[in-house]
Amino acid sequence: MRQSIILACKETGxxxxxxxxxxxxxxxxxxxxxxxxxxRKRVLFEEIKK
Structure with missing residues (x-):
């Protein structure tokens, strides 16, 4: 089952x-x-809770 998730930046939030x-x-x-x-660059985004 697929679940929708939101990605947030680790550095800026x-x-x-x-x-x-x-x-x-x-x-x-x-x-x-x-x-x-x-x-203005590629950074790590992590899954967060809704």
Missing amino acids: ERLYLTSKNQRNTPDKLQLKKYSPKL
């Missing part, structure tokens, strides 16, 4: 990205490198 993940295959928190407009 901005919440920009909405994606989904398969809860059965990846039970851990999802971490992806995404572009941050505030920092």
